[in-house]
Amino acid sequence: MSDDSRPLPAEVRTAVVIPAAGRGVRLGPGAPKALRALNGTPMLIHAVRAMAASRAVSLVVVVAPPDGAPEVKSLLDAHALPERTDFLVVPGGESRQESVKLGLDALPRDYDIVLVHDAARPLVPVDTVDAVIEAVRDGAPAVVPALPLADTVKEVEPAAATGEPEPVVATPERARLRAVQTPQGFDRATLIRAHETVTDDVTDDASMVEQLGLTVVVVPGHEEAFKVTRPLDLVLAEAVLARRRLNDGF
Numbered sequence: 001m002s003d004d005s006r007p008l009p010a011e012v013r014t015a016v017v018i019p020a021a022g023r024g025v026r027l028g029p030g031a032p033k034a035l036r037a038l039n040g041t042p043m044l045i046h047a048v049r050a051m052a053a054s055r056a057v058s059l060v061v062v063v064a065p066p067d068g069a070p071e072v073k074s075l076l077d078a079h080a081l082p083e084r085t086d087f088l089v090v091p092g093g094e095s096r097q098e099s100v101k102l103g104l105d106a107l108p109r110d111y112d113i114v115l116v117h118d119a120a121r122p123l124v125p126v127d128t129v130d131a132v133i134e135a136v137r138d139g140a141p142a143v144v145p146a147l148p149l150a151d152t153v154k155e156v157e158p159a160a161a162t163g164e165p166e167p168v169v170a171t172p173e174r175a176r177l178r179a180v181q182t183p184q185g186f187d188r189a190t191l192i193r194a195h196e197t198v199t200d201d202v203t204d205d206a207s208m209v210e211q212l213g214l215t216v217v218v219v220p221g222h223e224e225a226f227k228v229t230r231p232l233d234l235v236l237a238e239a240v241l242a243r244r245r246l247n248d249g250f
């Protein structure tokens with residue numbers, strides 16, 4: 001463990017950045033993905049509530065579609081959210097990475113732990129959020145929730161949209177692979193350094209911390225923390241919400 005791994009004091013404050021500026025191309029035509037409804041409520045509101053459900057979270061920064069900040073502010077005002085949590089809305093950028101950076105730029109100084117959570121993972125349970133925060137409090141500079149894979153994974157030589165069969169290059173040992181979810185949790189200084197240092201395109205924030213040479217640790221993820229990416233994911237998300245309503249006796 002490096003010096004970045006010292007335990008943080010218990011009273012440290014935690015903020016969440018929610019990148020919500022994507023179009024949702026893989027979901028098909030319609031409003032920006034984060035604003036589409038799940039069970040009548042925008043996906044973003046589900047994601048915000050999932051984060052604010054943690055008593056450790058005192059600020060949520062929503063990174064809105066570039067021209068959608070006023071609409072997102074109105075949505076947050078129109079939905080019941082915990083009073084103990086503060087909310088900020090900033091406009092996003094061209095890529096997820098850029099949107100996260102814009103969210104980080106808006107963070108007040110007095111937050112030591114920062115979570116980054118996809119608006120597209122609206123159903124993550126609060127226990128997963130708390131497990132990530134606890135691991136950062138315990139001294140990890142970067143923490144990701146993740147699950148073992150159900151499928152075997154092949155590395156291929158990608159056929160550039162020609163439709164040709166793709167030759168398999170390798171079969172990584174499945175037992176060593178994990179499917180990574182969000183929220184990913186960070187010591188704030190580490191995450192800011194990662195975003196200031198790494199210029200490659202990446203698909204998650206933790207991989208930027210890996211590029212700094214620091215250790216990223218994995219805590220158990222949750223099946224309900226899946227990302228709404230394609231149309232079938234919407235069906236699954238509605239089914240999870242229906243089951244929760246039944247369990248809650250509504």
Ligand SMILES: Nc1ccn([C@@H]2O[C@H](COP(=O)(O)OP(=O)(O)OP(=O)(O)O)[C@@H](O)[C@H]2O)c(=O)n1
Pocket residue numbers: 018019020021022023024025026027033034063092093094095096097099100117118119120121227228229
């Ligand atoms: N320029 C972008 C692109 C993505 N995101 C956010 O990053 C999260 C994960 O991205 P993804 O699931 O890929 O969302 P989209 O980019 O909207 O999806 P697609 O690639 O299908 O367009 C989402 O909450 C999305 O809103 C963002 O804030 N800014």
Ligand SMILES: C[C@](O)(CO)[C@H](O)COP(=O)(O)O
Pocket residue numbers: 096118179180181182203204205227
């Ligand atoms: C951050 C992430 O959700 C971790 O699995 C994922 O990498 C986002 O990928 P996307 O292509 O931007 O949805």
